[in-house]
Amino acid sequence: MSHEPAHHHGGDEAAGPTTIVVDNIGLLVTNDPALGEGPLGLARDAALVIEDGRVHAIERCGVAADDAFDAAGRCVIPGFVDSHTHLVFAGDRADEFVARLTGQPYDPAGIATTVAATRATTDDELLRLARRRQREAWAGGTTHLEVKSGYGLDVTHEHRSLQVASRLTDDTTFLGAHLVPPEYRDRADDYVDLVCGAMLDRCAPLARWIDVFCERGAFDRDQARAILDAGRRAGLGGRVHANQLGPGPGVQVAVEAGAASADHCTYLSAADLDALAGSDTVATFLPAADFSTRQPYPDGRAAVDAGVAIALASNCNPGSSNTTSMAFVIALAVREMGLTIDEALLASTLGGARALRRADRGHLGIGARADAVVLDAPSFTHLAYRPGMPLVAATLIDGQPVTPDDIGRLR
Numbered sequence: 001m002s003h004e005p006a007h008h009h010g011g012d013e014a015a016g017p018t019t020i021v022v023d024n025i026g027l028l029v030t031n032d033p034a035l036g037e038g039p040l041g042l043a044r045d046a047a048l049v050i051e052d053g054r055v056h057a058i059e060r061c062g063v064a065a066d067d068a069f070d071a072a073g074r075c076v077i078p079g080f081v082d083s084h085t086h087l088v089f090a091g092d093r094a095d096e097f098v099a100r101l102t103g104q105p106y107d108p109a110g111i112a113t114t115v116a117a118t119r120a121t122t123d124d125e126l127l128r129l130a131r132r133r134q135r136e137a138w139a140g141g142t143t144h145l146e147v148k149s150g151y152g153l154d155v156t157h158e159h160r161s162l163q164v165a166s167r168l169t170d171d172t173t174f175l176g177a178h179l180v181p182p183e184y185r186d187r188a189d190d191y192v193d194l195v196c197g198a199m200l201d202r203c204a205p206l207a208r209w210i211d212v213f214c215e216r217g218a219f220d221r222d223q224a225r226a227i228l229d230a231g232r233r234a235g236l237g238g239r240v241h242a243n244q245l246g247p248g249p250g251v252q253v254a255v256e257a258g259a260a261s262a263d264h265c266t267y268l269s270a271a272d273l274d275a276l277a278g279s280d281t282v283a284t285f286l287p288a289a290d291f292s293t294r295q296p297y298p299d300g301r302a303a304v305d306a307g308v309a310i311a312l313a314s315n316c317n318p319g320s321s322n323t324t325s326m327a328f329v330i331a332l333a334v335r336e337m338g339l340t341i342d343e344a345l346l347a348s349t350l351g352g353a354r355a356l357r358r359a360d361r362g363h364l365g366i367g368a369r370a371d372a373v374v375l376d377a378p379s380f381t382h383l384a385y386r387p388g389m390p391l392v393a394a395t396l397i398d399g400q401p402v403t404p405d406d407i408g409r410l411r
Contacts, residue, residue, distance in 0.1 A: 018051060018052055019049070019050065019051050019056075019065060019066075019067065020049075020050040020051075020065070020067050020068075020069070020370075020399045020400070021048065021049050021050070021063050021065035021067070021068045021069070022047065022048040022050070022068075022071055022076060022372065022374070022396070023047045023062065023063055023068050023069065023070055023071065024045075024061045024070050024071050024072055024073060025043075025045070025046045025047065025048060025061065025071045025073075025074070025075070025076045026044065026045065026071070026073040026074055026075060026378055027042060027043075027044055027075040027076070027378065027379055027380075028042065028043040028044070028046040028048065028058065028075075028076050028364070029041070029042060029075070029077040029078060029345065029364070029380055030042075030043060030058065030078070030363060030364040030365060031346060031362060031363035031365070032363050032364065032365035032366075034365070035058050035364075035365060035366075036058075038342075039342065039346065040342055040345065040346065041363075041365075043058055045060060046058055046059065046060065046061060047059045047060065047061045047063040048076065048364065048370070048372060049063060049065075050370040050399035053369060053370055053398035053399050053400075054368065054369060054370055054399075055364050055365065055367060055368045055369075055370050056366070057366065058364075058366075069374075069394075069401075071374050073378065074374055074375055074376060074377065074378065074393060075374075075375045075377055075378055075379050075380055075382075076364075076373065076374050076375070077141075077345065077349065077372070077373050077375060077380050078143075078350070078362055078363050078364050078368075078372060079141060079142065079143025079144065079349070079362075079372060079373050079395065079396075080140075080141050080142040080143065080144075080326040080348050080349055080352065080373070081142075081143070081144045081311075081348070081350075081351075081352030081353045081355075081356065081358070081361050081362045082137060082144070082145050082146065082313050082314050082316075082324070082326060082348075082352060083146045083171075083261065083284055083311055083313045083351075083352040083353075083355040083356050084146060084148075084261075084263050084284055084286060084313035084314070084315050084355075085145055085147050085148065085313070085314060085315065085324075086147075086150060086151070086175075086315070086316060086317035086318075087130045087133045087134060087145070087165070087168065087316060088118070088126055088129075088147060088148075088149065088161045088164045088165050089114050089117070089118050089126075089129070089151045089317065089318050090114070090117040090118045090120070090121035090125065090126060090129060090151075091114050091117025091118065091121075091318060092318060093110055093113055093114065093318045093319045093322075096113075096319060097292060097322075100292070100293060100294055105293075106245070106293035106294075106295065107217075108213070108215065108218060108245070109179070109217065110319045111151070111178060111179045112179065112181065112182055113319075114151045114318050114319060115151050115152065115153050115157075115179075115181060117151075118151040118157065118161070119152065119154075119157050123160055123163070123164065126160070126161070126164050127167060130147070130164055130165070130167075130168060131167075131168065133316060133324055134168050135402075136324045137314075137316075137324035137326075138395050138397070138402045139392060140325050140326060140327060141326060141327065141373040141375075141392045141395055142314075142324065142326055142395075143371035143372075143373070143395060143396075143397045144169070144352075144353070144356075144358070144361050144362075144371065145168065145169050145171065146169065146171040146172075146173060146209070146313075146356055147165040147168050147169050147171070147172055147173070148172075148173040148174075148175040148178075148211060149161035149162045149165060149172075149173070149174055149175050149176065149178075149203070149207075150175030150178035150211075151178070153176065153178065153179065153181040154181065154199070155198055155199045155202050155203075158174065158199055158202070158203050159202045159203055159206070162203050162207055163206060165206075166206050171208055171209070171356050171358075172206060172207045172208055172209070173207060173208070173209040173211045173239060174200070174203045174204065174206075174207040174209065174210050174211070174231070175210075175211040175212075175213075176194075176195040176199045176200070176203065177192070177195050177210075177211070177213060177219055177223075177224070177227045178211075178213050178218070179217075179218055180218070180219075188223065189223070192219070192223045192226060195227055195230075196226060196227060196230035197230075200231065200234055204231075204235065208236065208237060209231075209237045209238070209239050209260070210227065210230075210231030210232075210234075210236040210237070210238060210239070211238075211239040211241065212224045212227045212228060212241065214240055214241060214242055214248065214249060214250035214253055214254075215241060215242075215243075215244055215245055215248060215250060216245060216246065216248065217245070220249075221249040221252075221253055224240065224249075224250070224253045225253055225256075225257065228240070228257040228259065229257070232257070237259070237260050237357070238254065238257045238258065238259035238260065239254075239259055239260060239261050239262075239263065240253060240254035240257070240259050240262050240263065241263055241264055242254055242262040242263060242265060243262070243264060243265050243266060243268060243272065244264035244266050244267075244289070245266075245267075245295070246267055247267045247269060250262060250264075251268065251272040251275060251276065251281075251283075252271075252272065254281050255275040255276060255278075255279045258279075258280070258281070259281050260280075260281065260282065260355055260356065260357050261281060261282045261283070261284045261311065261355040262276065262281055262282075262283055262284065263286060263313070263315075264284075264285075264286055264289065264298075264315075265283045265284070265285060265298050265303070266290060266295055266296060266297070266298050267296075267298075268283070268298065268299065268302070268303065273302065273303060273306040273308060274306070276303070276306075276308040276309075277306050277307040277308050280309075281309075282309045282310065282351065282354055283303055283308050283309065283310050283311070284310070284311040284312070284313050284351075284352075284355050285298050285300060285303075285310060285311070285312055285313075285333065285337065285347070286312075286313055286314070286315035286329075287312070287329055287332035287333055287336060287337060288321040288325075288328060288329050288332060289315045289320045289321040290332075291321075291332055292320050292321050292322070293320050297332070297336040297337050298337055299337065299338065300333060300337030300338050300339045300343075301337070301338030301339065304339065304343060309354060310343075310347045310351055311347050311348070311351035311352045311354065311355040312326070312329050312330065312344060312347040312348040312351060312352070313326075313329070313348075313352060313355075314326060326348050327383045327387070327391060327392075328387065328388070329348060330344045330345065330383045330384055331383065331384045331387040331388075333348075334384040335384070341380065341381050341383070341384050344384070345380050345383070349362040350362035350363050369397075369398060370396060370397075370398060370399035371396065371398070372395075372396045373394070373395050373396070374392070374393040374394040374395075374396075375391050375392060375393060376390075376391050376392070376393040377391050
C-alpha cells in the first residue's frame with residue numbers, strides 16, 4: 001500500500017487495492033443525513049466499504065473483506081478540509097508572536113519579513129518545508145488542503161510559489177494581492193496593475209483561485225474589485241481575506257464578486273450577515289489567527305443563526321497562525337465562537353469543501369472520495385473535550401492510510 005496518496009505530490013505510485021473495508025466503527029460520522037442520525041448522518045456499529053478510493057456503502061459491522069481495517073470501536077469522521085492555508089513559506093516570525101504577548105498589535109506589514117525569507121530560499125527547500133507541513137496536517141486528520149501563494153509578491157516568486165503549491169494540491173490560490181511589497185511603497189495602484197497583468201498571466205495556469213487581502217494596510221475596495229475581476233476573466237474563482245482587523249468592505253466585495261468564500265470575518269455587521277446569508281459565499285472563520293493575534297473571536301453563533309454558510313480553516317502561516325491543527329481550530333470555535341461541537345465538525349469538513357466548491361470532499365456519502373479519519377476516541381466530541389491531545393489514530397485518503405504507522409495502527 002502506498003505511504004502517500006500519489007495525486008498529492010506528483011503521482012507515479014501504483015493504485016491501492018480495489019476494495020477496502022474499515023470495520024468495527026463504534027460511531028461513524030458521514031455528514032449525510034440520508035445515511036444516519038441528524039445533520040451529521042451518524043451511524044453506529046458500522047463498516048465503511050470503499051471501492052477504488054470512493055465510498056461504496058455503509059454497512060453494519062462484520063463485513064467480510066480481504067483487506068479490512070479494524071477500527072476497534074472507535075469513532076470515524078470525514079477528513080478535515082482545510083480551505084485556507086499559506087503552506088509555501090520560509091523563515092520564522094516567533095518574535096512577532098512574543099511581542100503581541102506584551103501588548104503590541106498585529107501588523108500585516110510583517111508579511112514583508114516572510115516575503116524576504118521566501119524569496120531567498122531555493123525551490124527545493126520551499127517544497128521540502130511545504131511537504132513537511134502537509135504531512136503534519138495529514139497526521140492531524142486533514143485530508144484536503146487549499147494552498148495559497150502570497151509570499152513572493154513579484155512575477156518570478158509568485159509563479160514558483162504556485163509551482164510548489166501545485167505539488168501539494170489541486171486547490172491552489174494565486175495571492176499576489178497579499179500586500180504591497182516594499183519596492184512598490186507609495187505606488188499601490190502600479191502594483192495592482194502588475195498583479196492584474198503580467199503576474200496574473202504567468203500564475204493563472206497554475207491556480208484554481210485568486211485571492212485578495214481587502215483590509216486597511218493592504219488593498220482597498222476598488223483595488224480588490226479590480227483584482228477579482230481580472231482573476232475571473234482569467235478563469236479563476238474568487239476568494240477574499242475580509243474583515244479581519246476591523247469592519248470594512250471585504251465581505252461586501254466578496255459577495256458582489258460571487259466569491260466562493262470570505263475568510264476571517266472577525267468583524268461582521270448586520271449588513272454583512274444579510275449579504276452572506278443571501279449569497280453562495282461561505283464565511284470561513286480562522287479562530288487560530290484570532291488566538292495568535294489576540295483579536296476578538298468572530299461571533300459564529302450569530303452567523304449560523306442568520307443562515308450564513310460557514311467553514312473553519314487553520315490559516316496556517318508564519319505570522320498569525322502557525323498551526324495545521326484543525327482539532328485546535330474546532331476547540332477554539334466551540335469555546336470562543338459559540339458553535340456547538342456538531343456545527344464545528346461540519347464547518348471543518350463539509351463547510352471547508354463547500355468553501356472550495358468540492359462536492360466529493362468533506363463527507364462520507366455514497367460516491368464521495370474515501371477520505372476518513374479514525375479517532376483514538378469513542379466520539380468526535382473528544383476533539384474539543386481533550387484539546388491539544390493527539391487523537392488521530394489514522395488518516396485515510398482515497399481509502400488508503402497515508403503513512404506506514406497508520407497501517408500498523410489499523411490492522
